[in-house]
Amino acid sequence: MKVFGLTGGIGMGKSAAAHWLAGRGMPVIDTDVLARQVVEPGQPALMEIQLAFGPEVIAPAGGLNREALAKVVFCDSDARKKLEAITHPRILVLWREQIETWRAKEHPFAVVVIPLLFETAAEKELDATICVACSPATQTERLHERGWSREQIAQRLAAQWPVERKMGRADFVVWSEGCLEVVGQQLERILFEH
Numbered sequence: 001m002k003v004f005g006l007t008g009g010i011g012m013g014k015s016a017a018a019h020w021l022a023g024r025g026m027p028v029i030d031t032d033v034l035a036r037q038v039v040e041p042g043q044p045a046l047m048e049i050q051l052a053f054g055p056e057v058i059a060p061a062g063g064l065n066r067e068a069l070a071k072v073v074f075c076d077s078d079a080r081k082k083l084e085a086i087t088h089p090r091i092l093v094l095w096r097e098q099i100e101t102w103r104a105k106e107h108p109f110a111v112v113v114i115p116l117l118f119e120t121a122a123e124k125e126l127d128a129t130i131c132v133a134c135s136p137a138t139q140t141e142r143l144h145e146r147g148w149s150r151e152q153i154a155q156r157l158a159a160q161w162p163v164e165r166k167m168g169r170a171d172f173v174v175w176s177e178g179c180l181e182v183v184g185q186q187l188e189r190i191l192f193e194h
Contacts, residue, residue: 001103003110003125004191007117008132009163010156011142013176013183017132018113020184026191027102030113031091038090039064048086053079074155088120096125109191118169119161130190131170133163134177 006021008014015030022028038045041062050058053072059065073080095112102110114122123129134142143153167173174186 001099001107001110002127003099003112005117005123005126005129006111006113006132007115007129007166007170008176009139009160009166010115010153011139011146012134012163013132013174014113014115016180017130017174017176017183017187018111020180021111021187024184027098027107027110028113029095029098029111031095032113032115034091034094035087037094038087045086045090049083052082052086070152070155074152074159077159080159084116084120092122116160118166123169128171128190129169130172130174130187131163131166132174132176132183133167134175138177139163 006014006018018028018030037043039049040046046058046064049064049069053069057065057069057072069083073083095114099110099112112122112126114120117123117126117129140153143156148156172190174183174190176183
């Protein structure tokens, strides 16, 4: 089985590309989904986060207050590293387990969506990497459509490598300026012609 890592900057089309792949029967696992799972109420990571960042990052219902945590970690790189030390190892275990399940079922391909793929050196565990990218103007427009402020966008971008650096490290680049059909055509060429 060939395992592809899919990455890119925020708002650049990773999720749309992953959705397109899953819609065609490709096994896809998104580490953002896993990140939510490892911090659900009752999970050890949530308790560790509360100890590390205080009770204000826990919502009244007992779940993670993502907005409160984001205000802390996206303006303090040490705090972000502390959070990543809690969550990343758990996320890694989960996606490794899923890959092994797919491998046992003899799937020819699988895709792991990892926003911080190169930042976490996850490429060492993958057969090839794909970076989904678009222009900065399109990225900003997409993030504004999500309701993000300029400050939120700047903080999130500062927490990741610049997309140009990711593109330079990736084995393949998918340009997501066009419609999803064009993105899909690029993905098909990568997966089935290489």
